[in-house]
Amino acid sequence: ENSIREELIESIRTIPDYPSKGILFRDITTLLKDAKAFRRAVDALVQPYAGSKIDQIAGIEARGFILGGAVAHQLSAGFVPVRKKGKLPAATVEQEYELEYGSDVIEMHRDAIQSGEKVILVDDLIATGGTADAAVHLLRNVGADIVAACFIIDLPDLGGRAKLEKLDVPVRTLVEFP
Ligand code: PRP
């Protein structure tokens, strides 16, 4: 368990001052291209939910799509994309949110989730929690029962986990960076 964590940490690349000065960007492309690390990350994320009935995985654009698709396959669940504004073709619900480096709007199809469905939210990283918080609001608006929110990386200093836990969303993360 500890060595998996170390392997994952070593597979994540840090780029200073991207996309703006002072940000330490945690780049998971180096984890994704490492077949062993990618498999271990997905296996570790789903491990607590193996055998429970999960209806849908909601993945947040863009990096949450890559992980969310793999997680959905592993749990035999459907996949629902939560996208940046203007990308989805049918009727949507939308929510504005603040980022570590700006603000944005996310959307989900209104009919993506049936009321009462069990949903796990997936993204690569939680920082301020603004994006995940907005996704939780969208999902609950359409009646989702959010079982958990899962991320590979937690930046605990930015308070995202605490923000989601205040909304009674259980949070699962694999590694932390200061
Ligand atoms: C990153 C990351 C999360 C979000 C976390 O995505 O993939 O979705 O930021 O930040 P928060 O907890 O402060 O909201 P980004 O908005 O950079 O979009 P991208 O995946 O399309 O690059």
Ligand code: ADE
């Ligand atoms: N999203 C928000 N903050 C981030 C960071 N420091 N690295 C990568 N993605 C992020």
